[in-house]
Amino acid sequence: xxxxxxxxxxxxxxxxxxxxxxxxxxxxxxxxxxxxxxxxxxxxxxxxxxxxxxxxxxxxxxxxxxxxxxxxxxxxxxxxxxxxxxxxxxxxxxxxxxxxxxxxxxxxxxxxxxxxxxxxxxxxxxxxxxxxxxxxxxxxxxxxxxxxxxxxxxxxxxxxxxxxxxxxxxxxxxxxxxxxxxxxxxxxxxxxxxxxxxxxxxxxxxxxxxxxxxxxxxxxxxxxxxxxxxxxxxxxxxxxxxxxxxxxxxxxxxxxxxxxxxxxxxxxxxxxxxxxxxxxxxxxxxxxxxxxxxxxxxxxxxxxxxxxxxxxxxxxxxxxxxxxxxxxxxxxxxxxxxxxxxxxxxxxxxxxxxxxxxxxxxxxxxxxxxxxxxxxxxxxxxxxxxxxxxxxxxxxxxxxxxxxxxxxxxx
Amino acid sequence: xxxxxxxxxxxxxxxxxxxxxxxxxxxxxxxxxxxxxxxxxxxxxxxxxxxxxxxxxxxxxxxxxxxxxxxxxxxxxxxxxxxxxxxxxxxxxxxxxxxxxxxxxxxxxxxxxxxxxxxxxxxxxxxxxxxxxxxxxxxxxxxxxxxxxxxxxxxxxxxxxxxxxxxxxxxxxxxxxxxxxxxxxxxxxxxxxxxxxxxxxxxxxxxxxxxxxxxxxxxxx
Ligand SMILES: Nc1ncnc2c1ncn2[C@@H]1O[C@H](COP(=O)(O)OP(=O)(O)O)[C@@H](O)[C@H]1O
Ligand SMILES: [Mg+2]
Numbered sequence: 001x002x003x004x005x006x007x008x009x010x011x012x013x014x015x016x017x018x019x020x021x022x023x024x025x026x027x028x029x030x031x032x033x034x035x036x037x038x039x040x041x042x043x044x045x046x047x048x049x050x051x052x053x054x055x056x057x058x059x060x061x062x063x064x065x066x067x068x069x070x071x072x073x074x075x076x077x078x079x080x081x082x083x084x085x086x087x088x089x090x091x092x093x094x095x096x097x098x099x100x101x102x103x104x105x106x107x108x109x110x111x112x113x114x115x116x117x118x119x120x121x122x123x124x125x126x127x128x129x130x131x132x133x134x135x136x137x138x139x140x141x142x143x144x145x146x147x148x149x150x151x152x153x154x155x156x157x158x159x160x161x162x163x164x165x166x167x168x169x170x171x172x173x174x175x176x177x178x179x180x181x182x183x184x185x186x187x188x189x190x191x192x193x194x195x196x197x198x199x200x201x202x203x204x205x206x207x208x209x210x211x212x213x214x215x216x217x218x219x220x221x222x223x224x225x226x227x228x229x230x231x232x233x234x235x236x237x238x239x240x241x242x243x244x245x246x247x248x249x250x251x252x253x254x255x256x257x258x259x260x261x262x263x264x265x266x267x268x269x270x271x272x273x274x275x276x277x278x279x280x281x282x283x284x285x286x287x288x289x290x291x292x293x294x295x296x297x298x299x300x301x302x303x304x305x306x307x308x309x310x311x312x313x314x315x316x317x318x319x320x321x322x323x324x325x326x327x328x329x330x331x332x333x334x335x336x337x338x339x340x341x342x343x344x345x346x347x348x349x350x351x352x353x354x355x356x357x358x359x360x361x362x363x364x365x366x367x368x369x370x371x372x373x374x375x376x377x378x379x380x381x382x383x384x385x386x387x388x389x390x391x392x393x394x395x396x397x398x399x400x401x402x403x404x405x406x407x408x409x410x411x
Numbered sequence: 412x413x414x415x416x417x418x419x420x421x422x423x424x425x426x427x428x429x430x431x432x433x434x435x436x437x438x439x440x441x442x443x444x445x446x447x448x449x450x451x452x453x454x455x456x457x458x459x460x461x462x463x464x465x466x467x468x469x470x471x472x473x474x475x476x477x478x479x480x481x482x483x484x485x486x487x488x489x490x491x492x493x494x495x496x497x498x499x500x501x502x503x504x505x506x507x508x509x510x511x512x513x514x515x516x517x518x519x520x521x522x523x524x525x526x527x528x529x530x531x532x533x534x535x536x537x538x539x540x541x542x543x544x545x546x547x548x549x550x551x552x553x554x555x556x557x558x559x560x561x562x563x564x565x566x567x568x569x570x571x572x573x574x575x576x577x578x579x580x581x582x583x584x585x586x587x588x589x590x591x592x593x594x595x596x597x598x599x600x601x602x603x604x605x606x607x608x609x610x611x612x613x614x615x616x617x618x619x620x621x622x623x624x625x626x627x628x629x630x631x632x
Contacts, residue, residue: 237516240509241502248504318500321461322562323489324517325482 019072026066027109031132033059035117038128065300070102070147095145102144103137110136175214181207216258219344224250226343238328242335253340256304259297261348263290264383268352271375301390313401320402330395337391345383349376412437413569418457418467427453429624440602442615450624451605452573459492459571460484493562495572499554501546508542511560532560536590552583559591563598570595573605588614
């Protein structure tokens with residue numbers, strides 16, 4: 001098996017190296033975030049716990065990014081996978097290879113992340129490190145094995161399963177449970193029935209995690225509904241195509257936009273809080289953290305965009321041969337990003353402001369809302385712009401996808 | 412109307428076309444036949460302005476098109492040519508009628524007008540029932556008819572079809588061929604039809620046979 005892995009990796013192309021690097025780096029960042037979060041969340045200091053919670057929340061989308069990068073593995077080395085199958089490898093072998101590679105990359109990445117954590121938190125606790133590394137590696141194995149599920153590597157070539165991934169009711173239930181826990185924590189304050197002194201804090205933290213997770217998933221519904229609406233009214237072919245493409249695969253967009261949504265949510269929330277207080281220095285720090293989160297989200301979007309192009313290249317190459325200008329197809333990519341990102345960012349910003357204002361409703365002043373809403377609109381704009389810029393940056397890749405050879409490959 | 416003189420094209424060391432000359436009259440149906448690898452697809456792509464030949468020229472209505480700039484050539488393909496591939500290559504995320512309306516929309520017709528024209532073409536090709544279905548729900552023969560509608564909807568001068576029945580059974584292939592040629596004749600479009608199947612070639616007014624990138628002489632009836 002190891003020999004086969006070596007064979008697969010010999011003469012890796014540049015996209016493959018970039019992808020492997022992305023998986024490793026993502027695992028490293030996630031390990032660092034989780035270790036730091038665990039060391040901060042000691043429940044003695046409320047501020048520290050909240051920061052820890054925020055870091056832990058950020059680790060979720062980073063893990064999502066790692067999984068997405070793993071999914072790309074099969075796509076970037078179609079030819080050699082097909083050759084392996086021709087040489088007699090079973091589909092299970094292909095999956096095992098993915099697991100092996102995903103686990104290996106997650107192990108090295110999370111080790112590197114832990115080293116950075118240990119160096120930067122010299123007096124901090126080291127106990128969580130081995131747990132985090134084991135957890136990340138196991139995650140890498142599972143993700144690597146599952147990544148190949150959407151791809152059928154047959155001896156005649158690699159095809160993607162038809163994309164019929166719709167929204168699920170489960171996602172909405174997650175978000176509702178989160179809201180219920182949050183509301184219970186807020187209204188019961190100290191008198192939470194279970195968990196003693198920390199009961200309220202734990203319930204609210206869990207509620208927050210569930211809510212954000214559920215919202216990310218429920219974004220699928222939102223994206224699909226918006227895209228369907230836009231598709232029905234589209235006047236230009238670019239908008240029609242973009243809307244229909246988003247509508248047919250809202251899950252992938254929801255996943256890719258999860259970090260963007262989280263960043264906008266936190267950004268709008270911190271804006272609503274800034275309005276009432278005067279700690280500009282502390283808030284400047286938060287804004288820097290938000291900027292970093294936005295960069296992570298851009299990375300997730302780049303991976304998604306690459307995957308999207310692999311899916312679309314046949315249709316797009318045929319359209320180009322029929323006389324559709326490359327410029328128009330580039331515009332489809334950008335509009336797709338805008339159609340998917342706008343509802344997600346708008347709802348995330350509104351939710352961010354809403355959570356802050358609702359939790360301190362008794363003392364919140366109406367005039368603070370002006371700043372809070374300005375910030376929310378600005379965060380929405382930044383989120384949508386990030387998504388569109390990534391799509392814009394994918395145009396050189398588009399040119400490669402449009403070459404006629406794409407259509408010669410057969411099926 | 413469409414004329415190629417001395418076309419040559421190589422890929423690396425493989426010489427796909429070696430001095431091929433053909434002429435296509437308005438409304439004529441020409442079959443390009445020959446064994447696999449003979450250069451049929453390459454010839455079709457050069458004629459359709461998708462590939463540029465290394466030497467020789469392609470002339471449409473007295474205007475050389477192989478030397479046009481990329482933007483002009485793209486516009487020409489969009490307005491004067493239609494193209495049908497072996498597997499249709501429709502956009503799976505769009506419905507059948509949206510796929511057919513797409514070229515009109517790219518030629519900047521209004522949505523209502525484009526959709527109405529697309530529906531009319533689907534009717535002409537006897538796939539009107541499939542108008543609102545996604546491509547994945549259609550049979551191979553239905554897909555090819557939608558692809559033919561997409562190629563003809565702009566009223567092109569020439570339709571290029573590369574093995575349009577290659578993925579279909581005999582009956583389905585016959586139905587697609589009669590539908591395509593009927594619609595092309597009605598619209599006054601010439602058809603360049605690449606095939607390695609003699610039964611399909613029999614639908615054509617004239618046959619050009621290629622071998623190793625050159626025209627085999629003396630087979631024009
Ligand atoms: N994009 C390409 N890259 C490399 N070789 C090609 C390419 N296109 C065509 N060829 C080669 O040119 C020759 C003619 O191909 P083609 O025109 O597709 O033949 P046909 O359609 O008659 O089967 C073949 O030897 C083929 O391998
Ligand atoms: Mg061919």
